[in-house]
Amino acid sequence: MTGFTTNVQLIYVLAAACFVIGLHLMNSPATARRGNQVSIAGMVIAGVATLILLIHDGTVTATGWIVLIAGALIGSAVGLYAGQTIQMTAIPQLVSMFNSVGGGAAALVAIYGYYQVEHTGGVLGSTTVFTVLDVIIGSVTFSGSIIAAGKLQGVIGGQPIIFKGSRLLNLVLAVVAIGTAAYMLTTASLPALLIVVLASLGFGVMMVLPIGGADMPVVISMLNAFTGTAVAMAGFVIGNWALIVAGALVGASGGILTKLMADAMNRSLVNIIVGGFGTGDTAVAIGGQVDAPVRSIAADDAAIQLAYASKVIIVPGYGLAAAQAQHGVAELGKILEDRGIEVSYAIHPVAGRMPGHMNVLLAEANVPYPQLVEMDDINPEFARTDVALVIGANDVTNPAARRPGNEISGMPILDVDQAKSIIVIKRSMGHGYAGLENELYFNPKTSMYFADAKKAMSELSSAVKTLVA
Amino acid sequence: MSTALVTDLTIFVLALLVGIEVIGKVPATLHTPLMSATNSIHGIVLAGALLIGVTAHNPVGYVLAFIAAVFAAANVVGGYVVTGRMLKMFRKKAAPPPASRGQVSQEGLESLNGHKGLRGLAGKVGIGRAQS
Numbered sequence: 001m002t003g004f005t006t007n008v009q010l011i012y013v014l015a016a017a018c019f020v021i022g023l024h025l026m027n028s029p030a031t032a033r034r035g036n037q038v039s040i041a042g043m044v045i046a047g048v049a050t051l052i053l054l055i056h057d058g059t060v061t062a063t064g065w066i067v068l069i070a071g072a073l074i075g076s077a078v079g080l081y082a083g084q085t086i087q088m089t090a091i092p093q094l095v096s097m098f099n100s101v102g103g104g105a106a107a108l109v110a111i112y113g114y115y116q117v118e119h120t121g122g123v124l125g126s127t128t129v130f131t132v133l134d135v136i137i138g139s140v141t142f143s144g145s146i147i148a149a150g151k152l153q154g155v156i157g158g159q160p161i162i163f164k165g166s167r168l169l170n171l172v173l174a175v176v177a178i179g180t181a182a183y184m185l186t187t188a189s190l191p192a193l194l195i196v197v198l199a200s201l202g203f204g205v206m207m208v209l210p211i212g213g214a215d216m217p218v219v220i221s222m223l224n225a226f227t228g229t230a231v232a233m234a235g236f237v238i239g240n241w242a243l244i245v246a247g248a249l250v251g252a253s254g255g256i257l258t259k260l261m262a263d264a265m266n267r268s269l270v271n272i273i274v275g276g277f278g279t280g281d282t283a284v285a286i287g288g289q290v291d292a293p294v295r296s297i298a299a300d301d302a303a304i305q306l307a308y309a310s311k312v313i314i315v316p317g318y319g320l321a322a323a324q325a326q327h328g329v330a331e332l333g334k335i336l337e338d339r340g341i342e343v344s345y346a347i348h349p350v351a352g353r354m355p356g357h358m359n360v361l362l363a364e365a366n367v368p369y370p371q372l373v374e375m376d377d378i379n380p381e382f383a384r385t386d387v388a389l390v391i392g393a394n395d396v397t398n399p400a401a402r403r404p405g406n407e408i409s410g411m412p413i414l415d416v417d418q419a420k421s422i423i424v425i426k427r428s429m430g431h432g433y434a435g436l437e438n439e440l441y442f443n444p445k446t447s448m449y450f451a452d453a454k455k456a457m458s459e460l461s462s463a464v465k466t467l468v469a
Numbered sequence: 470m471s472t473a474l475v476t477d478l479t480i481f482v483l484a485l486l487v488g489i490e491v492i493g494k495v496p497a498t499l500h501t502p503l504m505s506a507t508n509s510i511h512g513i514v515l516a517g518a519l520l521i522g523v524t525a526h527n528p529v530g531y532v533l534a535f536i537a538a539v540f541a542a543a544n545v546v547g548g549y550v551v552t553g554r555m556l557k558m559f560r561k562k563a564a565p566p567p568a569s570r571g572q573v574s575q576e577g578l579e580s581l582n583g584h585k586g587l588r589g590l591a592g593k594v595g596i597g598r599a600q601s
Contacts (some may be wrong), residue, residue, distance in 0.1 A: 012516075019510050021489055026503055027494040036552050043545060044514065050516040061530060064522040071535040072515070075542025082543070083550030088558075091501060091551065098508045098548050107516040108537035115526055115533070128472055183482035206601025224504055231511045236477055238517050244477055246513040252488025253507040257500060261531050265506040289540050307573060347496060363558040370561060427533040 003406040004056060007056040009241055011049040016245035016354045018042025023249060029369050046242050061082055061133050082355045088364045089321050092354040098221055099227045106230035106247075107138025110195065114382035117122055118188040125239055134233035135193070136200045141226040143204030146371070148219050151208070152353055161209040173262035214318070214395075215272050217259040222269070225244060225254025257355045264375075266401075266411040294370040294429065297447035299456070302423050303446075303463030306332075307364035311342045313378065317351050319392015320453050328457025329391060330365035344371050346378040346388075346414050348396040377416045388419035390440075392426070392453050398438045407436055422446040425456045503553045509548025515541035 025035025028141050054060050060068070086094045110131045119123060150156035177199035184192045211219050232247025234240075262269050306312060314333060320326060333343045345367065350360040359372050373381075382388060390397055397416040402410040416422055422445050429441070429448075438444055449456055495503050508552035525534045 015513075016484070019513075020491060023488075023495075023503075023506065023516050023543070026499055026506060027491075027496065029496075029499060032499055032502060032559065033553070033556045036549065036556055038503075039506060039510060040549050043509070043549070045514055050519050054519060054522060056581070059524070060522045061526055064525055064534070067525075067531045067535045068519055068522045068523070068538055071538025072542040073520070075539040075544075076546040078539070078545030079543035079545065080550055083554065086551060086554070091505070091555070092545070094551060095501075095508055096502055098505075098512075098544050102508070102511045102514055102544045105514045105518050105537045105544065106511075107542035108533050108540070109514065111519065112521050112525070112530065112533045112537070115529060119527075119529075120586055128471045128473060157480075190514055193597055221504070224507065227511050228507065231483055231514045231517075232515055234517045236474075236481075237519055239473060239477065240516060240520075241477070241480055242513055243517055244481050246510045248481050248484035248600075249488040249492075250507040252485050252510045253492045253503065256489065256492050257504060260497075260500075347497065354501055355504060356497055356502070359498045360501045360555050363555070366558075366560065369559050460557040 005053070006009070008049050008053050008056075011052075012046060012240060012242035013245075015042040015046035015049065015242050016275055018045065019246055019249055023253070049242075051356055059190060067101055070275060070293035076087060088326075089324060090153070091360060092216060092352075092357060093149045095354060096145045096149035096152060096223065099220070099223045100142050100149065101229040103138045103141025103145065103223075103230045105138075105196070105225070106234040107135050107142060109234040110138065110237050111197065114184070114188070115190065115191055118190055118193075122188075124185070124188055127239075128185050129155055130186050130233045130236035132196065132231055134237055136177055136181060137226050137233060138230035139197050139200035140207065141223055141230055144203040144208045144219075144226075145204075145223045147205050147208040147423065148211075148216065148223060151211075151213060152216060154359060156209075160212045166206060166210065169205065170206045173199045176201060208381040213353070214350075215265070216270070217350050217355050217357070218258060218265070218267075218272050220354045221254050221257035221261055223254075225251050225258055228252075234355065234359040245286055252374055261350055261355055264412060266408070292443055295444075295447050297449050299449070299459040299463045300467075302447065302449050303460055303467050305387050305421060306336060306341075306389070306460070307339065307343055307422065307464050307467050309336075311381075311385045312336055312387045313344055313346050313382060313385045313416075313419065315346045315348075315349070315388060315393050315397060315416055316362070317391065317393025317396065318353060319394075321352055321357065321361055321392075323392065325391065325452035325453035325457050326361040326365040328461065330362065330367045332457055332461045333367060333371075334469075335461055339468060343372050344378065344381070346375065346382075346416075347372050348375050348414055349412075351393060351396065375412060381420035382415045385419040386421065388416045388422045390416060390422065390424040390426075391456075394426075394438055395436065397440050398436060399408060399443075400436060400439050416440060417443055417445070420445070422447055425449045425453055502552055502559075505548060505552040505555060509545055509552060512541055512545030512548055515545055517541075559564070 018038050022035045022039030025031040082094060101131050114131050177196050180192050180195045228247045228250025232244050235243025235247055347358050362372055363369060395408055397414050399417050400406050402409045417440055424446060433468045441448060518541045521534040525531055
């Protein structure tokens with residue numbers, strides 16, 4: 001390392017410090033925007049340092065410059081357009097695509113590094129193990145994230161896709177990728193590199209296909225961790241501290257979120273990846289209360305309950321996002337608040353399609369964030385709540401989770417059944433993701449309001465308004 | 470194992486620990502913006518993509534550099550734009566008048582994570598609004 005490149009490394013360290021401080025500022029919504037700006041500053045610093053390196057090195061050809069600048073400009077334009085136009089309900093897909101391209105770029109860095117060694121007849125260095133790890137993790141992330149985004153967007157069916165021999169194929173792909181990678185460590189071989197890339201891409205596809213839509217919060221978090229790891233590996237390959245630090249930070253973040261999401265579903269990561277959940281053939285009756293009659297309710301009656309309550313908790317689920325009903329919910333919440341009713345929102349960790357998704361949707365609808373309350377904080381509140389309004393949430397409210405012996409046993413749930421009265425807005429009596437009957441619907445305190453969430457919200461809002469006026 | 474590699478590994482492990490420490494404190498409310506922010510941070514791979522240019526002197530190198538640059542640049546720019554958009558939406562009170570927005574975010578900073586205190590506050594705010 002020459003004196004000059006050492007000095008540039010110091011600039012990269014400054015950039016890495018900005019990333020850490022930026023993430024630290026995200027521990028409160030009040031400082032989070034500043035955190036993002038600090039992080040951007042770090043990225044600009046790293047960009048400038050890289051340009052200084054490129055110019056100082058002087059070996060970039062004219063074509064090289066054109067290629068790099070054109071690539072950066074095109075990529076920036078695409079990113080800018082996607083970032084500015086994306087709907088908040090579609091954020092999970094976009095995040096997944098960013099995971100994909102990030103992992104892909106990291107893999108390309110390693111692929112090029114390996115190609116360069118082979119091409120110039122150089123000797124495989126001690127970083128080769130990081131090179132192959134980067135190629136494998138980056139490629140798996142690239143293809144896996146595209147499949148995840150496709151599932152979230154609805155291009156690929158959200159149901160788990162499992163065919164005969166798919167698990168065997170998965171195993172074969174993994175063995176081929178890792179086996180060939182081991183060979184690459186000792187012998188520089190381009191065909192081997194190609195095999196590793198293809199097997200890893202195939203494995204990424206096969207890994208995500210059997211995973212169902214409702215498990216996406218876990219999958220996205222995991223792929224996020226993968227991308228971070230791939231970027232850190234790329235940092236080892238090119239000996240760049242900024243990449244190592246940034247990659248490690250992202251890897252840690254993705255890892256923490258993966259664990260939080262898996263815990264919130266009471267499922268292990270292995271169980272989720274192996275899949276087989278919600279395939280449709282797991283529907284079981286759990287006996288007892290499920291034979292009880294269901295009480296249905298109309299907008300006017302629901303409005304009376306809400307308008308004369310003193311404390312209302314709204315329980316939003318993915319159905320709310322799917323129906324684009326977040327603005328309607330927020331409007332109803334505000335009408336109730338204006339009447340002096342205490343309104344809060346109970347947010348289950350896996351509500352939505354990525355960690356914290358529901359919070360963003362409600363924030364977009366102008367719900368103040370102090371009203372968005374996490375599961376552990378809101379659960380004791382249900383007992384003194386007059387009306388719990390459940391919108392598009394199912395399994396996370398099912399009291400069956402408290403008993404052993406069914407698919408969702410042990411999953412932490414929102415104690416909706418403790419409320420004095422419960423209104424559930426749902427399109428039909430269809431089952432939740434786990435294929436279970438929800439015992440909550442048969443609770444004598446529960447009234448079912450069968451309607452599309454968006455329509456129900458506008459009906460309820462106008463009914464409450466009429467009532468109050 | 471070279472000294473450089475040991476240094477790199479040390480940095481990696483320490484950064485991992487710092488990440489766990491820092492990110493463990495982020496409230497669930499901000500998990501989506503957090504993931505989006507870390508998303509843009511891993512866009513730092515753009516530096517790696519650009520550095521391909523140093524030794525890329527043939528079509529294979531150019532193609533790989535180009536694709537990597539497109540991917541990484543989309544990652545960085547898109548990630549920051551969408552994170553910024555999301556964070557702008559998080560408000561402590563419903564639609565405050567534009568002039569007072571800055572002050573609103575200043576008051577009660579320390580209690581922002583404490584939902585218990587804020588739930589009472591939210592209730593009071595609601596009652597106050599009802600009279601207007």
